[in-house]
Amino acid sequence: MNxxxxxxxxxxxxxxxxxAVLDMLxxxxxxxxxxxNTEQWGTTPYSLVPGGVERVQGYTTENAPYxxxxxxVPVGALVLxxxxxxxxxxxxxxxEPERYVRLLVSDRRYAGLGIGxxxxxxxxxxTRRAGVELLRVDCWAxxxxxxxxxxxxxxxxRTDPFLSGTWPGQVLEQRV
Numbered sequence: 001m002n003x004x005x006x007x008x009x010x011x012x013x014x015x016x017x018x019x020a021v022l023d024m025l026x027x028x029x030x031x032x033x034x035x036x037n038t039e040q041w042g043t044t045p046y047s048l049v050p051g052g053v054e055r056v057q058g059y060t061t062e063n064a065p066y067x068x069x070x071x072x073v074p075v076g077a078l079v080l081x082x083x084x085x086x087x088x089x090x091x092x093x094x095x096e097p098e099r100y101v102r103l104l105v106s107d108r109r110y111a112g113l114g115i116g117x118x119x120x121x122x123x124x125x126x127t128r129r130a131g132v133e134l135l136r137v138d139c140w141a142x143x144x145x146x147x148x149x150x151x152x153x154x155x156x157x158r159t160d161p162f163l164s165g166t167w168p169g170q171v172l173e174q175r176v
Contacts, residue, residue: 006070006113010122013065013077018057020067020074022047024105025056031108039167040140040147059103066122068106068115076106076115080123084138084171090162091171094134099127101137120154127176134173138162141170148172 013021025046033043046052059065059079068076079102084091101123106115127135139147141161148158148170156172163169 008075008113008115008118009069010066010118011069013060013067015057015060017065017067017074017077018053018060021056021060021065021077021103021105022053024074024077024107025052027108028105037143039142063102064126066119066126068119070110070113074107075110075113076119077103078119078123079103080126084136088138088164090164091138091160091169094136094173096134097130097132098134098136099123099130099132101135104137116150117154124155124174124176133175135176136171136173138169138171141168 025041029041029043029045032038032040042049046056064080066078066080067074068078081100081102083093083098083100085102101120104116104119106119123135127133135156136159137151137156139151141148151172152158156174158170159173160171161169162171
């Protein structure tokens with residue numbers, strides 16, 4: 001996919017992209033914290049969270065990662081899987097074939113360029129290409145609900161709210 005307006009190119013990712021994804025996650029935590037959001041991803045840089053580095057390495061070797069680039073520089077990442085994480089037992093599999101967005105992050109220095117929307121459009125494309133009709137995602141549902149609203153603007157519909165400890169979450173789906 002190529003967004004001619006902003007020069008965004010999306011390519012399959014791999015193990016060599018793990019550090020760029022970690023850097024984006026670390027900067028996202030700092031960006032959220034600077035705006036008073038310490039609940040969504042906490043206050044510790046993702047690369048220092050126990051298991052964080054290993055999780056990202058797994059995303060780039062065991063799942064289907066996609067990297068958004070602008071002028072050859074990674075500016076966003078999306079990871080697709082065939083279902084929700086087994087570490088989130090409160091989110092059951094869909095009961096039909098599905099693709100699941102396990103991670104969506106963009107470099108906040110490039111905010112407003114539609115990076116996340118372009119990556120979600122690629123997820124829809126890949127879901128269709130696999131012959132699957134259901135794409136799901138879960139996200140933080142706290143604060144003002146802006147993240148849930150973002151996914152709704154990108155074609156998703158709310159299904160099941162959940163709690164992971166005290167962390168409020170929302171599952172959303174899109175039929176493709």
